[in-house]
Amino acid sequence: MRTLILTHSDCDGICAGAIALSRFPNADVFFTKPVSLLSDLKNAEADRIVITDIAINRRDAEDIIKLMSKKKSEILYFDHHPVADRIKKRLKNVTSLYINENASASELIYKYFQREIPRERIWIAIYGAIGDYEENTEFIEERILNWDVRALYFEASTIVLGIKHKRFESYDKKRMIVDILSKGGNPSDVPGLVLAAKKVVNEEFDVYEVVKKEAVKRGEVGYVKDLSFFGFRGPVALFASTVTDSRIGMSVYTRKNHLDITMRSRDYSVPLNVLADDAADAIDGSGGGHVHAAGARIPLGKLDDFIAEINRLLETKFRRK
Ligand SMILES: [Mn+2]
Numbered sequence: 306m307r308t309l310i311l312t313h314s315d316c317d318g319i320c321a322g323a324i325a326l327s328r329f330p331n332a333d334v335f336f337t338k339p340v341s342l343l344s345d346l347k348n349a350e351a352d353r354i355v356i357t358d359i360a361i362n363r364r365d366a367e368d369i370i371k372l373m374s375k376k377k378s379e380i381l382y383f384d385h386h387p388v389a390d391r392i393k394k395r396l397k398n399v400t401s402l403y404i405n406e407n408a409s410a411s412e413l414i415y416k417y418f419q420r421e422i423p424r425e426r427i428w429i430a431i432y433g434a435i436g437d438y439e440e441n442t443e444f445i446e447e448r449i450l451n452w453d454v455r456a457l458y459f460e461a462s463t464i465v466l467g468i469k470h471k472r473f474e475s476y477d478k479k480r481m482i483v484d485i486l487s488k489g490g491n492p493s494d495v496p497g498l499v500l501a502a503k504k505v506v507n508e509e510f511d512v513y514e515v516v517k518k519e520a521v522k523r524g525e526v527g528y529v530k531d532l533s534f535f536g537f538r539g540p541v542a543l544f545a546s547t548v549t550d551s552r553i554g555m556s557v558y559t560r561k562n563h564l565d566i567t568m569r570s571r572d573y574s575v576p577l578n579v580l581a582d583d584a585a586d587a588i589d590g591s592g593g594g595h596v597h598a599a600g601a602r603i604p605l606g607k608l609d610d611f612i613a614e615i616n617r618l619l620e621t622k623f624r625r626k
Pocket of ligand 1: 317318358385409410437
């Protein structure tokens with residue numbers, strides 16, 4: 306029986322993939338993303354397909370569901386990205402669906418397979434949860450207590466930071482991490498990953514210094530625009546909030562036809578994906594993501610309007626209690 310694992314290439318995706326591989330050790334692991342899920346599924350030939358940490362793209366949802374219904378494979382789908390109820394219902398007819406927006410994909414898949422894999426694989430679920438800022442769920446919080454939390458954070462950070470390094474950019478290198486984790490190894494066992502993480506964390510502190518110089522404050526939004534480097538968008542957005550002491554931080558990049566915005570907040574009472582969606586919607590953009598990590602894509606020249614809309618929403622719908 307051939308099993309195929311399709312997962313995302315970030316920390317949560319790598320960990321969710323490793324948990325799936327732990328359960329099906331002979332499976333093939335492939336990385337994908339929402340925009341390529343449809344074509345990757347078309348090429349997927351397997352008796353069982355496990356999909357983890359991949360959102361269903363609104364544009365492709367219809368075709369993906371049709372394709373899934375034609376496939377003879379058993380499909381297991383674990384995800385935590387927001388999805389419309391209508392699509393969720395239809396997905397349920399063609400897959401075994403495990404969706405929960407309030408937990409990491411790694412937690413969801415670990416919960417499902419926990420009785421069939423070694424107990425210590427919970428570590429991988431914890432690393433994945435930390436990678437997506439989703440470790441504050443009841444399930445993960447309870448289990449973190451069983452272990453040395455400082456070691457767990459060290460290992461989680463080794464993945465989160467290490468995979469940002471060029472050396473681990475390729476899918477082959479990420480597949481190697483999945484493989485080692487699935488067999489019970491830790492991120493620090495992956496040759497070169499700790500050193501890669503160290504280099505990246507040094508860069509991240511340099512990035513902080515740049516943001517400190519460049520960040521601008523408008524109401525409760527701190528932001529930087531078009532920095533000379535493209536990486537670290539999450540930390541850049543967070544630092545923009547920190548150094549300007551604003552509720553929301555943003556990292557903005559001008560692309561050919563739109564502005565690409567990454568959003569973070571230190572104020573966990575604001576559901577960032579809802580804020581991003583609402584504010585972008587008002588100016589013909591689109592926004593979304595996770596509760597604590599979101600983004601938007603807005604028309605060129607609309608940055609001031611977008612920020613004004615965020616400030617308005619922060620004063621009304623998301624007023625600080
Ligand atoms: Mn995820």
